[in-house]
Amino acid sequence: MKKLLRFLFRTIVVLFVLINIIVAFHAYKFTHFYNTGDLVIKKMEDKTGWDKTKDILFGINAVKQKNANASDSVYQTITLTTKDSIKLEGWYIPVDSAKGTVCMFHGHGSKKSATNDEAIAFHKLGYSTFQLDFRAHGNSSGNTCTIGYNESEDVKLAYDYIKNKGEKNIVLWGISMGAATVSKSIYDYALQPSRVILEMPFGTIEEAVEGRLKMMGLPPQPLSTLITFWGGVEHGFWAYHMKPVEYVKKITAPVLLQWGAHDPRVSRKETDLIYQNIPTVKKMVVYENSGHESLCHKEHDKWKAEMALFLQ
Numbered sequence: 001m002k003k004l005l006r007f008l009f010r011t012i013v014v015l016f017v018l019i020n021i022i023v024a025f026h027a028y029k030f031t032h033f034y035n036t037g038d039l040v041i042k043k044m045e046d047k048t049g050w051d052k053t054k055d056i057l058f059g060i061n062a063v064k065q066k067n068a069n070a071s072d073s074v075y076q077t078i079t080l081t082t083k084d085s086i087k088l089e090g091w092y093i094p095v096d097s098a099k100g101t102v103c104m105f106h107g108h109g110s111k112k113s114a115t116n117d118e119a120i121a122f123h124k125l126g127y128s129t130f131q132l133d134f135r136a137h138g139n140s141s142g143n144t145c146t147i148g149y150n151e152s153e154d155v156k157l158a159y160d161y162i163k164n165k166g167e168k169n170i171v172l173w174g175i176s177m178g179a180a181t182v183s184k185s186i187y188d189y190a191l192q193p194s195r196v197i198l199e200m201p202f203g204t205i206e207e208a209v210e211g212r213l214k215m216m217g218l219p220p221q222p223l224s225t226l227i228t229f230w231g232g233v234e235h236g237f238w239a240y241h242m243k244p245v246e247y248v249k250k251i252t253a254p255v256l257l258q259w260g261a262h263d264p265r266v267s268r269k270e271t272d273l274i275y276q277n278i279p280t281v282k283k284m285v286v287y288e289n290s291g292h293e294s295l296c297h298k299e300h301d302k303w304k305a306e307m308a309l310f311l312q
Contacts, residue, residue, distance in 0.1 A: 029059030100169030105178030260290030
């Protein structure tokens, strides 16, 4: 009996260690993006059985998405530098007699040109725009993404750049990770934008991981807890403290919170709690025909009407 118990105990320990090794690899791949030339990427049809097994066990290498053209030919390419010397690329697009400037922040694994539809709409409403590639995304340097934790500095740099141009009416707009990062930057640096627009922010980083696992058809627990733990350990912070649902309590400007009713990644429960925690003038809009995607693209007329109303 003792031998059996020892065997079971050792088996459990070995499985626990192996699971954590696999999860640590996945957490690493989830938070790193590389330039195309830095990796050898095989098409799915060219992958061997061993290649596919490695993907399952150790995760898939992620490539930085390339930006398309800017939404307007008058754009200016701006380079900002983080405290750890990462170069961030942004597009500043001024409009004549602007009512203000909207600083725009994309989601995880995306790039600034993915927000072109929104930028065009803001221009038509009379606003200049500043679209930024987060670190490790698009044309910005760096390979490491912390799902908003360190990226809050990126938001501050964009905000400061526009503020230093003399702009008095600064609007912060973000989608998904971009929205979560906006809330953290306001919390970290006491930013004072005129208005804040948050589209589909996650409530906590663990819930963000859960949403991604659900989309992959994997059980959210205990994997989300382990991935969150290892992701934080690998990047030197306690990831469980990454809680936009708490950060929004520090926002003092009017807030427009938007969510797609078919969002498979961010739940209505998360969204409702974020809304409840916003202490200032606020409005929540649900897009009945949208998921976790560009609400401007999917339900353009409704989105533009809500923007015009909120920004007036």
